Structure formats: structure tokens, C-alpha cells
Amino acid sequence: MCLGRRLLNxxxxxxWLRVALALYxxxxxxxxxxxxxxxxxxxxxxxxxxxxxxxxxxxxxxxxVLLTGHVTMAMVHNSESLLAFLIMAVFMITYLMYQTTSPGxxxxxxxxxxxFMAATRQQPFxxxxxxxxxxxxxxxxxxxxxxxAALVLSFCASLLYLIQQxxxxxxxxxxxxxxxxxxxxxxxxxxxxxxxxxPFMTLGLVxxxxxxxxxxxxxxxxxxxxxxxxxxxxxYLVMVYTRWIAGWRGRxxxxxxxxxxxxxxxxxxxxxxxxxxxxxxx
Amino acid sequence: xxxxxxxxxxNTAPVEVxxxxxxxxxxxxxACKRLTEHPGIExxxxxxxxxRVEILANTKNGAPADLRGFLQNYFHLDAAELERxxxxxxxxxxxxxxxxxxxxxxSMVVGEPQILGQVKEAYATARAVGAVRAQLDQxxxxxxxxxxxxxxxxxxxxxxxxxxxxxxxLAKKIFGNLAGKQVYLVGAxxxxxxxxxxxxxxxxxxxxVANRTYDRAVxxxxxxxxxxxxxxxxxxxxxxxxxxxxxxxxxHAIFRREHGEIFLxxxxxxxxxxxxxxxxxxxxxxxxxxxxxFVYDIDDLQQAVASHxxxxxxxxxxxxxxxxVEVERFQARIQTLDVVPTIVSLQDHLETIRQxxxxxxxxxxxxxxxxxxxxxxxxxxxxxxKIMHTPISTLKSAARDPEATTVIDLVRRLFNLQxxxxxxxxxxxxxx
Numbered sequence: 008m009c010l011g012r013r014l015l016n017x018x019x020x021x022x023w024l025r026v027a028l029a030l031y032x033x034x035x036x037x038x039x040x041x042x043x044x045x046x047x048x049x050x051x052x053x054x055x056x057x058x059x060x061x062x063x064x065x066x067x068x069x070x071x072v073l074l075t076g077h078v079t080m081a082m083v084h085n086s087e088s089l090l091a092f093l094i095m096a097v098f099m100i101t102y103l104m105y106q107t108t109s110p111g112x113x114x115x116x117x118x119x120x121x122x123f124m125a126a127t128r129q130q131p132f133x134x135x136x137x138x139x140x141x142x143x144x145x146x147x148x149x150x151x152x153x154x155x156a157a158l159v160l161s162f163c164a165s166l167l168y169l170i171q172q173x174x175x176x177x178x179x180x181x182x183x184x185x186x187x188x189x190x191x192x193x194x195x196x197x198x199x200x201x202x203x204x205x206p207f208m209t210l211g212l213v214x215x216x217x218x219x220x221x222x223x224x225x226x227x228x229x230x231x232x233x234x235x236x237x238x239x240x241x242x243y244l245v246m247v248y249t250r251w252i253a254g255w256r257g258r259x260x261x262x263x264x265x266x267x268x269x270x271x272x273x274x275x276x277x278x279x280x281x282x283x284x285x286x287x288x289x
Numbered sequence: 290x291x292x293x294x295x296x297x298x299x300n301t302a303p304v305e306v307x308x309x310x311x312x313x314x315x316x317x318x319x320a321c322k323r324l325t326e327h328p329g330i331e332x333x334x335x336x337x338x339x340x341r342v343e344i345l346a347n348t349k350n351g352a353p354a355d356l357r358g359f360l361q362n363y364f365h366l367d368a369a370e371l372e373r374x375x376x377x378x379x380x381x382x383x384x385x386x387x388x389x390x391x392x393x394x395x396s397m398v399v400g401e402p403q404i405l406g407q408v409k410e411a412y413a414t415a416r417a418v419g420a421v422r423a424q425l426d427q428x429x430x431x432x433x434x435x436x437x438x439x440x441x442x443x444x445x446x447x448x449x450x451x452x453x454x455x456x457x458x459l460a461k462k463i464f465g466n467l468a469g470k471q472v473y474l475v476g477a478x479x480x481x482x483x484x485x486x487x488x489x490x491x492x493x494x495x496x497x498v499a500n501r502t503y504d505r506a507v508x509x510x511x512x513x514x515x516x517x518x519x520x521x522x523x524x525x526x527x528x529x530x531x532x533x534x535x536x537x538x539x540x541h542a543i544f545r546r547e548h549g550e551i552f553l554x555x556x557x558x559x560x561x562x563x564x565x566x567x568x569x570x571x572x573x574x575x576x577x578x579x580x581x582x583f584v585y586d587i588d589d590l591q592q593a594v595a596s597h598x599x600x601x602x603x604x605x606x607x608x609x610x611x612x613x614v615e616v617e618r619f620q621a622r623i624q625t626l627d628v629v630p631t632i633v634s635l636q637d638h639l640e641t642i643r644q645x646x647x648x649x650x651x652x653x654x655x656x657x658x659x660x661x662x663x664x665x666x667x668x669x670x671x672x673x674x675k676i677m678h679t680p681i682s683t684l685k686s687a688a689r690d691p692e693a694t695t696v697i698d699l700v701r702r703l704f705n706l707q708x709x710x711x712x713x714x715x716x717x718x719x720x721x
Contacts, residue, residue, distance in 0.1 A: 175459070191465045
């Protein structure tokens with residue numbers, strides 16, 4: 008494929024992503040407005056915008072794959088975009104199961120931010136190390152990202168749980184609060200996404216260590232990203248355990264979820280400090 | 290003038306007056322028939338509930354009818370005495386009033402849902418005896434649509450205004466689906482029984498009853514098909530319940546924070562909802578500080594009821610705005626139902642054609658004698674009148690039909706008659 012053609016495709020992929028970004032922007036607006044007042048109509052508009060946004064997003068991701076000719080490269084190259092898409096997918100599944108858009112209050116800003124990062128960055132094409140075991144790498148990335156997406160939702164749910172619990176305790180329920188799902192439903196959303204996310208995250212880390220072993224001969228525990236990921240996994244484990252054994256929910260669970268989420272964000276940002284995961288610089 | 294409405298409601302008449310004017314369901318069909326037989330009335334409908342009695346009529350030829358006279362005849366009442374309590378609306382005020390009644394904006398408890406069903410019954414009764422056929426049918430079915438719109442677009446009927454239903458709402462906010470949830474009734478009392486009954490109606494599974502006198506607990510448990518529990522076992526068994534309703538006469542709190550901690554530990558932190566109806570309170574307010582326990586006392590519930598009432602008032606304002614828009618739309622639409630403009634424009638249309646043809650012939654034949662003029666005039670007029678006869682009589686009879694608009698539309702299209710602004714406004718009203 009000649010360079011000009013490639014560049015054109017690349018521009019198209021970015022273009023579709025920006026269309027998706029604009030549509031997610033409607034969702035973001037919804038999230039901001041929903042805090043002050045409620046509107047059924049806007050709710051529906053935001054939902055449809057999100058559907059459309061996901062379609063364009065998928066087009067953009069597919070073009071990314073066609074462009075690089077490698078699933079792995081496309082995944083690494085569009086990591087923020089891919090993660091945003093997975094989070095949206097998890098959000099939609101939640102909507103279909105529970106008929107609630109409340110997690111959107113937190114999901115939309117996160118997705119918007121990730122898509123924004125992906126859509127505005129001009130990244131050079133990167134080259135893979137020739138010896139990498141690509142199938143393991145694909146497994147590593149997709150498992151970890153699904154885990155991330157589930158974790159984001161679980162984090163949303165724990166915040167919503169706190170909000171709902173607070174409104175029930177202070178005995179004031181109006182505006183957006185009156186639209187939040189029932190406390191036990193929020194709890195279930197959080198717990199289920201935790202239970203689904205944890206195995207994904209675990210397997211993703213295992214796959215990652217296989218890749219590291221085969222590429223570098225060892226796993227570099229001094230690497231900040233690997234360290235943070237392990238920390239996140241440990242918090243994840245504690246969350247599952249305390250919930251399983253003692254039924255921790257509410258404030259304690261929300262604290263754990265926030266720590267795990269913070270670790271996840273820092274681990275993500277560590278891409279820029281990690282020697283192994285520094286994709287952008289090559 | 291077309292629509293006319295007369296009536297009394299809870300605001301204008303005390304119950305002594307309302308009960309004298311009320312018409313029992315069994316006599317309603319006959320009353321509707323008599324209403325249509327009353328002079329000047331084309332169609333009629335009677336709405337008789339415990340809070341209102343209203344007579345709605347579509348009058349003949351748009352002339353006002355003596356609905357007061359009907360009331361006096363029907364009930365053999367003194368006119369002057371009745372007059373003080375009556376309200377009367379005509380045309381768009383009558384339309385507005387009906388829309389407001391159907392949307393439950395004129396109800397004693399604004400937003401209560403029963404009234405729409407009552408209007409529907411009154412409509413069905415009047416329709417069954419043929420008292421509602423054409424325009425009134427359009428009006429009343431429109432009122433149902435407006436009521437539905439108000440219900441979906443505003444929250445006027447959504448908030449609960451009784452303590453029992455507020456308790457159910459709160460339980461749903463905590464547990465979502467109430468199916469399978471356990472209720473524990475501690476102490477007996479009318480209000481707690483009512484709350485329990487409401488919760489059961491919303492799917493709560495089984496019930497435990499504890500009371501200081503065990504016999505009372507047994508009889509209450511029997512009533513709810515539940516399980517009676519000795520009062521001293523209360524704290525050992527309470528963690529099995531998701532919802533606890535307390536209403537004992539105990540002078541001190543029977544549930545304290547430490548009990549709550551034990552319950553939570555045993556329940557592995559699954560939430561618990563305490564509804565405390567007792568005064569003095571049965572549940573220590575400190576319980577509410579525990580993660581996962583929600584305590585509402587009688588004041589909290591009453592406050593929720595009060596704020597819901599206020600919410601309803603706010604929503605009612607939005608509903609009124611909807612009604613205003615709908616009244617305008619309906620007025621615009623009902624004007625298209627009027628066949629007269631169509632008949633006139635049909636006549637105008639054919640007359641224009643006739644004149645044009647005569648002028649054309651004149652141009653070709655040159656000057657005609659007065660006899661010839663008269664013959665041509667008579668001939669053309671005769672043809673036009675014969676052609677117009679069927680469409681016009683069809684239009685006139687269609688005016689009584691609910692399908693009048695279809696016929697009017699058809700005639701207008703067949704003869705390519707110009708649409709009027711009125712018709713356009715009506716169309717847009719219909720599409721919504």
C-alpha cells in the first residue's frame with residue numbers, strides 16, 4: 008500500500024473517531040445536565056447518540072486494523088480508543104440488562120476523555136519487535152482492556168451506590184437522585200462487573216507475563232506499569248474477597264473501588280514511563 | 290357555540306349537594322338518553338363520581354342549550370338553590386375543563402389516577418346508548434390522549450401521597466424488586482398493617498409478626514398468612530427480615546445501634562429498611578448512621594408525603610401548559626370538522642367554472658338575446674346543481690360521523706379545493 012493511501016485511510020479513521028467523539032459529547036452533555044435536572048427526552052437523545060457514536064467508533068477501529076494490517080498493532084496503536092469502545096459496550100450491556108443510564112453520569116466523561124485523547128493525538132506508526140508472540144499479545148491486551156472496562160463500570164456503580172445511599176439516609180430524594188436505580192440493583196451492577204472483570208484482569212496479566220517471558224526472557228517487576236498493575240490486581244482481589252466473605256458494600260467497597268480505579272489510571276498513564284509498554288516513542 | 294358543560298364538583302358544592310345530583314351507574318344510560326332528547330342537544334355525556342357531576346353536551350346548530358333546565362327537570366330541584374353551586378363552560382372553556390378533569394388536574398388530590406377511568410366509563414356508557422357519536426366523540430377521545438400525554442410528560446401522578454405508598458416507594462428505592470423480600474411487623478396498629486398490606490401487594494414474600502401479647506401476634510399473622518413470633522425472640526429473628534415495620538407502645542427504643550450491627554453482620558451487610566411508625570420511636574436514630582441500614586420514622590414519612598404534594602403542585606403547572614396547547618390544537622382541528630366551509634368553497638369552485646365556460650361560449654357565439662342568455666344560465670346552473678347535490682348531501686350527513694374529516698378531505702381533493710389555514714393547523718394538531 009502506498010504511503011499516500013495509508014495516510015488517507017489514517018485520516019479517515021481519525022475522522023470517524025471524531026464523529027464518534029462528537030456523539031459522545033452529547034452523552035457528556037447529558038451527564039452534566041443530568042446532575043441538575045432530569046429529562047426523559049434528553050435521556051433518549053443521549054442514548055441514541057451513544058449508539059451512533061459506537062457505530063462510528065467501530066468503523067474507526069476496523070479501519071485502524073485494515074490500515075496497519077495487524078490486529079495487534081491496531082490494538083496497541085488505538086489503545087485509548089479501544090478501551091473507550093469497550094467501556095461503552097459494557098455500559099450498553101448494563102443498560103440492556105437494567106434499563107438504567109445512570110452510570111452514564113460517570114461513564115460518559117471517561118469515554119469522552121479517552122476518545123478525545125485518541126482523536127486528537129497524531130501518533131506515528133509503530134513497529135513491533137519481530138520476536139513478539141502476537142497471539143499472546145492480542146490476548147493480553149484484549150483481556151486486560153475488558154478487565155479495565157468492567158472495572159470502570161464497577162467503580163461507577165460504587166460511586167452511584169454512595170450517592171443513592173446518601174440520598175436515602177438524608178431522606179432527600181429529588182432530581183437525578185429520584186432516577187437512580189434501586190440500591191440493590193446498583194450493588195448488583197457493581198458486583199457483577201467486578202466478578203466478570205476480575206478473571207479477565209487475572210488472565211490478562213498471565214498472558215502479559217507469557218509475552219514478557221518470550222520476548223525479554225523474564226518479567227521486569229521494576230517496571231512501574233507492571234508494579235502498578237499488580238497493585239491494582241491486588242486491590243481487585245481484596246474487593247472480591249471482602250465482598251465474597253463479608254458482603255462489604257457501600258462506603259468500604261467504594262473506597263476499595265476508588266483505590267483500584269486510581270491504580271488503574273496511574274497504571275495506564277505509566278505507559279509513558281514504562282520501558283516495556285512505551286509504544287508511543289518508537 | 291358547540292360544546293357546553295355544566296356541573297358541580299368538590300370545590301363548588303358540599304357533599305349534600307353532590308349526592309343529590311349524583312346519578313347511580315344503573316340509571317346512567319337512561320339519563321344519557323334523556324339528555325339527548327332534551328331540546329337543543331345533539332350529543333351528551335354525563336360524568337357522575339363522588340367528587341363531581343358534570344353534563345357535557347354538543348348542542349344543535351351551535352345554539353346554546355338549556356342544560357340547567359335539564360338538571361332541574363331530571364332532579365326536580367329548585368333552580369335558585371342549585372345555581373349557587375353550578376359552573377358552566379362553553380366552547381373552548383368547556384374543552385379545557387374536560388381536558389383538565391381527564392388529566393386529573395381538577396381532582397381533589399391532583400394527579401390521582403382513578404378519574405381517567407371514570408371518564409372512560411362515562412364515555413362508554415354514553416356511547417353505548419348512542420348519546421355520543423360525532424364531535425363529542427372526537428372531543429372525549431382527545432381528552433384521553435391529553436390525559437395520557439400529561440401522565441407521560443409530567444410527574445403529576447407519579448409521587449405517592451400516602452404514608453403507606455411512600456413506604457413502598459422507599460422500599461423499592463432500596464431493594465428494587467420487592468419480590469421475595471421478608472417483612473417483619475413489630476407491634477400492631479392500623480397504619481403499620483396498612484403499610485404491610487401495601488408491601489405484600491407489591492410482591493413482598495412472607496411476614497413475621499411479633500407483639501407483646503402473643504395472641505394478638507398470632508391473629509395478625511393469621512390475617513397475613515405469616516408467622517407469629519414471641520416478642521422475646523424478636524432480636525434473634527429480626528435479621529431475617531429485609532423490611533421491619535415497628536409500631537409498639539414501648540417507652541424506649543427497642544432497636545439500638547448495637548442491634549443493627551449484629552443484624553448487619555448476620556446478614557452479611559445486606560441492607561435493611563426500618564419503618565418506625567411508633568411515637569415515641571421504637572428505633573434509635575443512631576441506627577441510621579450504620580452503612581446499609583435505613584431508618585424512616587413517622588416524621589420522615591410525613592415529610593416525604595408533604596414534599597410529594599408540593600412536587601405535584603409544581604408538575605401540575607407544567608400539565609396546565611400542556612392542556613392549554615392541546616385546547617388550541619383541538620379548537621383548530623374541530624374547525625376542520627365543520628363542513629360548511631367545504632360546502633361553500635365547493636359551490637364557489639363550481640360557480641367559477643360555470644362563469645368561465647359561459648364567458649368562453651359568449652366569446653365564440655357573440656352577442657346573445659336575453660332569451661338565449663336565460664336558457665344558457667338555466668341550463669348551466671341546472672347541471673352544476675345536479676352535480677353538487679350528492680357531494681353536499683354526503684358532506685352534511687358526514688358531519689355527524691366521527692369520520693367527517695376523511696370525507697371532507699376526499700371532497701376537497703376530488704374537486705381540488707384550496708386548503709384553508711384552519712385546516713392546516715388542524716392537521717398538525719392531529720399528527721402529534
